[in-house]
Amino acid sequence: MKALKLLFTIIITGTILSSCTTITNDGFVEYQPTLEEVVSGYDLWYVDYHRTTGTGDIPYVSRAFTLSFINGILYANNNIVDIGRTGNGLGIDVGTYNSFNGLLETNHDLDGFNDFEVTILANNEIEIYNYNQNVSYYLIGYNVNNFDYDQLFYENIEYFLQEYVAWEKVDARGGTPNAFDDENYLEFTPDNLTTFRSSQDNFGTQIANINWDYVGGYEVFDVTGFEDLKILALNYDNGDIEEFELSVINDGKVSLYHYNSETTYDFSGRGFIQYLKSEKNVKSAKEVVRNNNRKRTKVERKTKVRRNLK
Numbered sequence: 001m002k003a004l005k006l007l008f009t010i011i012i013t014g015t016i017l018s019s020c021t022t023i024t025n026d027g028f029v030e031y032q033p034t035l036e037e038v039v040s041g042y043d044l045w046y047v048d049y050h051r052t053t054g055t056g057d058i059p060y061v062s063r064a065f066t067l068s069f070i071n072g073i074l075y076a077n078n079n080i081v082d083i084g085r086t087g088n089g090l091g092i093d094v095g096t097y098n099s100f101n102g103l104l105e106t107n108h109d110l111d112g113f114n115d116f117e118v119t120i121l122a123n124n125e126i127e128i129y130n131y132n133q134n135v136s137y138y139l140i141g142y143n144v145n146n147f148d149y150d151q152l153f154y155e156n157i158e159y160f161l162q163e164y165v166a167w168e169k170v171d172a173r174g175g176t177p178n179a180f181d182d183e184n185y186l187e188f189t190p191d192n193l194t195t196f197r198s199s200q201d202n203f204g205t206q207i208a209n210i211n212w213d214y215v216g217g218y219e220v221f222d223v224t225g226f227e228d229l230k231i232l233a234l235n236y237d238n239g240d241i242e243e244f245e246l247s248v249i250n251d252g253k254v255s256l257y258h259y260n261s262e263t264t265y266d267f268s269g270r271g272f273i274q275y276l277k278s279e280k281n282v283k284s285a286k287e288v289v290r291n292n293n294r295k296r297t298k299v300e301r302k303t304k305v306r307r308n309l310k
Contacts, residue, residue: 035099035118039069042124042141043089044077046152049137049296056133060094060108062295063275065152065159067139069097074106078275080153080160081251089144104128150228153248157220157230158299160248161188165207165271166199167254175263180242185210186267193297194218196234207271214238220246221304231304232256245306259307 039045044066060076061067065083068075068090077083077091086092095108104116116128124141142148153160161167167186185199187210197212199205214236221231223245232246244256249266256265 035102035104038118038120038126039097039099039104040071043070043144044068044142044147045126045139046142046147047137048140050155050298050300051138052135052298054129054133054135056130056135057295058111058114058130058133058135058137059295060111061128061137064091065156066091066147069099069104072096072098074108079163080156081163081269081272083152083251084144084147084149089147150248153251154228154230156296156299157246157248158188158193159296160251161254162190163273163275164252164269165273166210166269167267168203168270169265170253170268171264171266173264175258175261178258178261178263179240180258180261180265181263183214185212187212188218193299194220198234220299220301222301224303224305226306229306231306 045068046066047061047064049062063078064076065080066077070090073093074095074097075087075090075092076094077086079086083089083091095106095111097107098105104118106114106116108114114130114132116130119127119129121127121138126139126141127136128139129136165187167188169184172181182200183198184201184203185205187197187199189195189197194217196216196218198214199210199212201210216234216236218235219233221233223229223231228247230246232244234242234244236242243259244265245259247255247257249255252269254267256267257263258265
């Protein structure tokens with residue numbers, strides 16, 4: 001396996017860098033940072049999974065929204081909910097890493113050993129490539145105080161919706177009476193990524209006792225000109241289609257504006273599912289199924305123009 005080669009080309013601005021720099025004849029400085037300096041240079045590396053290339057897969061990377069490399073410890077945020085709080089923002093300890101021999105060597109608690117070649121693409125962007133699996137992941141570096149949480153939620157909205165066993169309607173405002181007024185619970189499952197269920201059970205029903213009356217598929221659309229807004233279409237198996245503007249209020253609540261009735265519904269998440277490095281702390285059989293080996297897949301969304309709201 002080829003050794004890692006990292007190369008920065010930096011224009012001299014009146015000072016000579018440390019002894020790690022070499023001045024070239026054309027006035028540039030070639031700086032070769034250590035691999036440890038690169039991977040530990042940011043608190044968090046956002047895994048931009050939608051740009052992944054190659055034929056293989058490293059499961060722990062596919063499950064992670066962020067990775068961190070701190071003092072030999074490998075951390076991951078496998079959930080969107082509570083990101084920024086879990087592990088003081090770093091997530092959970094999932095293994096160890098070594099950066100001293102020119103390769104990024106990782107030892108994940110479940111996935112075992114994997115080596116990566118690292119290429120610097122920009123000041124805060126790297127590509128990590130695993131030769132054995134022929135897969136490249138693209139990571140964007142952030143510090144915890146400037147991490148783009150909005151980007152994380154909206155770029156991965158399908159996965160955010162899956163992180164609760166159910167979403168309970170907690171408010172309805174404005175609009176005209178319509179059939180969706182009777183839908184009190186929604187569930188977004190990992191089945192085929194876009195399966196949903198809905199229920200008309202009374203408010204306060206125990207999650208385990210919810211009777212899912214309807215089932216269908218859902219699709220999320222990007223909205224032209226908006227980074228913090230999505231369109232959600234619920235396609236019921238009986239042929240009905242309900243379409244909403246979807247906004248994230250916080251990591252436990254979403255707002256759905258129903259186009260046809262002009263009603264705004266707020267739904268609150270119930271039954272948070274924590275995606276851990278193992279299932280040893282999962283409490284119910286249903287959570288075991290939902291928690292088992294969730295990985296992200298590339299999401300290619302269609303784009304819609306926002307309707308003119310009255």
